[in-house]
Amino acid sequence: MLTVDFGRFPIRAGDRVLDLGCGGGRHAYEVYRRGGRVVAFDLDPGELTPVRGMFGAMAAEGEVPDGACAQAASGDGTSMPFRDDAFDVVIAAEILEHVLDDQRAMRELARVLRPGGRAAITVPAFLPERICWALSAEYHEVPGGHVRIYTRVELEAKLARAGLRPMWHHHAHALHSPYWWLKCAVGVSKEHPAAEAYHKMLVWDIMKRPRVTRAAERVLNPVIGKSLVVYAMKPGLNGGCGGSSPRAKAEPC
Numbered sequence: 001m002l003t004v005d006f007g008r009f010p011i012r013a014g015d016r017v018l019d020l021g022c023g024g025g026r027h028a029y030e031v032y033r034r035g036g037r038v039v040a041f042d043l044d045p046g047e048l049t050p051v052r053g054m055f056g057a058m059a060a061e062g063e064v065p066d067g068a069c070a071q072a073a074s075g076d077g078t079s080m081p082f083r084d085d086a087f088d089v090v091i092a093a094e095i096l097e098h099v100l101d102d103q104r105a106m107r108e109l110a111r112v113l114r115p116g117g118r119a120a121i122t123v124p125a126f127l128p129e130r131i132c133w134a135l136s137a138e139y140h141e142v143p144g145g146h147v148r149i150y151t152r153v154e155l156e157a158k159l160a161r162a163g164l165r166p167m168w169h170h171h172a173h174a175l176h177s178p179y180w181w182l183k184c185a186v187g188v189s190k191e192h193p194a195a196e197a198y199h200k201m202l203v204w205d206i207m208k209r210p211r212v213t214r215a216a217e218r219v220l221n222p223v224i225g226k227s228l229v230v231y232a233m234k235p236g237l238n239g240g241c242g243g244s245s246p247r248a249k250a251e252p253c
Contacts, residue, residue, distance in 0.1 A: 004027055004093060004120045014037060014067060015088045016039075017038045018086075020041055020091065033063055038070045038253075039087075039253060041075060042074060048073075055071075058070075078099065078104045084111055085115065089118050090118075097149075098147065100147060106158055123155060123227070132184050138187070159230065165233050165235055166230055
């Protein structure tokens with residue numbers, strides 16, 4: 001299930017891409033499939049073992065084009081082991097809400113992105129997240145849980161302070177919001193028939209993508225979309241947002 005809209009945020013063959021806070025690797029896999037040179041980066045080394053395995057399986061099955069490459073690395077998103085301007089694209093999906101010093105993480109994101117480079121940042125959207133917090137402390141008061149709720153204005157202001165220029169935004173995964181409200185109402189860690197039934201529907205929807213649910217989600221996304229997605233660019237060497245700035249010499253992989 002992808003949160004970033006790659007139709008509006010295209011990955012070109014050979015793009016050097018950082019998937020910051022990659023988790024299970026869903027966006028990194030799509031970048032690799034599209035011919036990118038991707039680094040899946042996460043604080044938890046345990047997340048990266050299956051990611052590396054999937055990269056290998058994709059290559060073995062011929063799912064990636066010539067020239068694409070992928071690697072996984074563990075580290076702290078507020079102090080990354082990459083040189084300045086190392087990446088053409090950075091994706092940070094559902095990670096900043098977990099980071100205590102999110103402004104520092106955004107500065108690091110901007111540092112490793114080349115001038116003229118593009119970023120996609122996703123966080124839980126304000127209204128659905130606020131309802132979850134109101135229904136359940138267990139939802140967010142856990143080790144490594146969510147430490148803040150963003151408004152779009154706040155997120156874009158922090159990105160701008162970090163040196164990025166927000167360009168456009170959208171919301172995603174509206175059908176997932178009621179599931180999390182239901183989980184919060186009955187107990188996040190508890191099994192419940194209603195929550196299990198809704199989860200089965202979501203899995204069916206992800207696998208089959210029927211027209212009726214896709215249409216419903218398009219209508220509902222602006223109102224109750226579970227994720228807010230903001231796309232930004234790092235101003236170029238001459239203050240513009242074009243993609244003509246020279247690449248850094250060192251390749252991530």
